[in-house]
Amino acid sequence: MSRDCDDGNPCTDDACAAATGCRHAANTAACDDGDACTAPDVCSGGACVAGPRLPDWYPDADGDTFGDRDATPICAAIAPAGRVADHTDCCDSNASVFPGQTAWFIDSHLCAGGGAASWDYNCNGVEELRHTTSGGGCTRSGSSCVAVLGWTGSITRACGSGGSFVTSCDADCRPVQEWTAQECH
Structure with missing residues (x-):
């Protein structure tokens, strides 16, 4: 193959013949579409086609199986240590705080990184009172x-x-x- 026939496309096999000139035949080689979160990428029809998107994984600092809803995910085929697929935890520094929490508490909690004390242990954005009846x-x-x-x-x-x-x-x-x-x- 002559350097003059190289089209710079990894998804074509380049050939040069004196009688016919350059040819660029599509191949099915592995390629890189530039997105680290898709794999495996494969050539098709002369272009790099993205593979399936790898799952996003979020940090779970408190180990409650709910990841930090404000964190930037990383993608990987398998969950890296300390990371989970769920990203709905409103306070990832306290294992007692997570979506769906049904236990009741008599103390507010603080989250790492500052902010005001909160009574929202179930991440629904509402302070829920257990005993709402007065006039007992x-x-x-x-x-x-x-x-x-x-x-x-x-x-x-x-x-x-x-x-x-x-x-x-x-x-x-x-x-x-x-x-x-x-x-x-």
Whole structure:
């Protein structure tokens, strides 16, 4: 092959014959489309065709199997150590904080990198109170005593704050109260 016939395209086999001149026949060789996240790339019809996109992997610093939603992913065929496919964790420095968290907490949390304390343990963007009923007490209904479980008085407590909470009624239909901290997630 003469250097004059080289078209610089890795997806063609170049040939030069005195009688016919240069020819550039399409091949099916491996090639590189310039995108590190596609593989394997293969020549087809004289052009480099991208292979399937490799999965994105996100850092999971706290090991809860939910990756950092603000991180830049890397692509690889297999998950690198410390990386996961999910990228919905709103606080990747605290393993108690992750999407779908159902546990309740009496303390707010801080995330690495600063920011205000948060009660959003399930990454839905909302502070959810566990106990939302105020005016807890006991009332008679015929011969039965009905308990209204909730905070005494008319104030629902904020996340982490505490107060008297009606948990049941005694035999005389009087409220049984316990000091309780408002749990949130």
